[in-house]
Amino acid sequence: MENKAHALAAGVFVLGLIAALVALVVWLTHDSTVRNIYELSTRDAVSGLQPQAMVRYRGIAVGKVVSIDFDPKVKGNVRVRISVDERVPLTTSTFASLSYQGVTGLAFIALDDKGESQVALKPDNGNPPRIPLKPSLLAQLQDRGEAILNQVEEVTHRANTLLSDDNQKRFASALENISEAAAGANQLTRSLDNTVKTGLNPTLAALPAMVDRTKDTMGTVKKAASDVSRVANNFNTTVGRLNAKDGPVERLGDGTKALSQAVEAFNGATLPRLNRVADDTSHAVRRLGRTADNINDNPQSLLFGNGGVAPGPGEPGFSAPTAAPARP
Structure with a gap:
């Protein structure tokens, strides 16, 4: 019975250890980063590139290579699928190239962007968008290697022709x-x-x-130049005096300002008063005219005032004056 208890405890311990190891592995391999799928298609060789290879954006690790197979859309091309962090600012001008890590020969995908476009590359995991894969430096050297060798061979042939026996004799x-x-x-x-x-x-x-004679001529020319320089200096001195502080130009400006202020004062104060005096004079003249007209129409108003005129004989309201009593 005791042996069974020890075996059961050992079994429980082993199961617990296995569960802890599984949990540790799951925790270590758990990655909450959201990644999007993109495709690369190229006709060049992708030697050294393996699945799970690193994807870098300007030197920063941003994803991994998912798969490498043949491109079903373009016959003869190689298709590389990569998963990239959604936070990476990919645009329609982003391009990829194949780079190598040191001397190990292991390749990785390098993403870069020259800033030619500001339009974001929209992800679509169902139909992943394609990023152009440009030839790497090694691929360019391989493509141009034959041309470089042909040029080297041509230069060597020309050098041999130039250094032939006949040319040496000519030299x-x-x-x-x-x-x-x-x-x-x-x-x-x-x-x-x-x-x-x-x-x-x-x-x-x-x-x-x-x-x-040349020296004498140069002396005369030098003297004339000195006279011209002296006249120019005098002219500059005169202009400086005219433009100096409290000089004629500044005084003339001050006089112009004072005259302008006097004109403004005359227009603002004296002229309105003269207009009012002229209006009053005009009213007085009109009144004097009406008074003269009244005197012409009724001269007796000077003696009897402006009262009504007594009706004369034959006029309504006329009454004959009573006769004075006779004197004894």
């Missing part, structure tokens, strides 16, 4: 001709020296007088 002959030409040039130089010494002495003797 030797050319060097001899150059040596003879140099000797002739030396002889000609000596002849010219003798000619100068024997035939150019009068001309050389006249050179000092010509130099003196």
Whole structure:
């Protein structure tokens, strides 16, 4: 009975250890990052690239290679599917290239973007969008290797033709001709020296007088330039005095400002008053005119005032004056 209890405890311990290991593996391999699927299609070889290879965006690990197979849409091409973190800013101008890690020969996918487009690349895991895969540096070297070798072969052939026996003889002959030409040039130089010494002495003797005249002419020109410079300095001094502080120009400006202010004061204060005085004078003249008209119509108003005029004989309201009593 005791042996069964030990066996049961050992079995429970083993099961618990296995469960702990499974939980640890699940926890270590658990990845909550959301990734999107994209496709790469190329006709070049993808040697060294394996599933689960790293995908980097400007050197940052952002995903992995999911699968490598033949492209069903383009015959002869290789299709590479990659999963990339959804936070990576992929655009329609993003491109991929095949890079290699050091000397191990292991390849990985490098994503990059020149910023030519700002339109985001929309993911679709059902029909993954395609990112262009540009040839790597090694592939470009392989493609151009044959052309480079042909150019090297052509340069070598031309060098051999240039250094052939016939050309070497021509070079030797050319060097001899150059040596003879140099000797002739030396002889000609000596002849010219003798000619100068024997035939150019009068001309050389006249050179000092010509130099003196040239000096006099240069002195006259220098004096004229000095006069022009002095006139220019005087003109600059005059302009400076005119534009100096409290100078004529500034005083003229102050006088103009004072005149403008006086005109504004006259227009703002004196002119309205003159207009009012003219209006009052006009009213007084009109009243004086009406008074003169009234005097002309009723002169007796000067004696009796402006009261009503007594009716005369035959007019309504006329009453004859009573006779005065006779004196005894």
